[in-house]
Amino acid sequence: MEMNIFGYKCKKCGTVHYPFRTICKKCGHTIFADKAEGYELVPLSKKGKLLTWTRLRSLPGDFEVPELLLGIVQLDDGNRVTGQLDIASPKTGMKVDGEVRIVRRDGYNEYKGMVFESA
Incomplete structure (x- = not known):
């Protein structure tokens, strides 16, 4: 099974953050801390x-x-x-x-x- 490192994709603007941030550095989206609302996990490039x-x-x-x-x-x-x-x-x-x-x-x-x- 392949393992991955995951980033956090802002659901508002699509910017992927690594490591985790509570505020999106691109759009300033502050609901980023609420996992269900603010971001989705995406595998990072290798x-x-x-x-x-x-x-x-x-x-x-x-x-x-x-x-x-x-x-x-x-x-x-x-x-x-x-x-x-x-x-x-x-x-x-x-x-x-x-x-x-x-x-x-x-x-x-x-x-x-x-x-x-x-x-």
């Missing part, structure tokens, strides 16, 4: 462009990996998301494809997030 990235080398001891690459991606639908990078040599501006994966385990808990690879 393709985009890498805007910036960083390599984390000093992780807490309970992480199973020695380092993490994190990036901010401008999705094709206009939203920006932060996600892990599964890219050997990331370059700002490169095209990326994402998927939702398990990014960390803690005992019986699994944490999911967006992971991007080269397009």
Whole structure:
């Protein structure tokens, strides 16, 4: 089963927000906080462009990996998301494809997030 990250589409003007906002940034619609009236959930694009990235080398001891690459991606639908990078040599501006994966385990808990690879 494919997993998605969802945005919030304003029912008044159609603007998709991520993360959630109580007021639409485009039309100012304030009933946005009322889920039944103000917005609908829509899956976000999984393709985009890498805007910036960083390599984390000093992780807490309970992480199973020695380092993490994190990036901010401008999705094709206009939203920006932060996600892990599964890219050997990331370059700002490169095209990326994402998927939702398990990014960390803690005992019986699994944490999911967006992971991007080269397009």
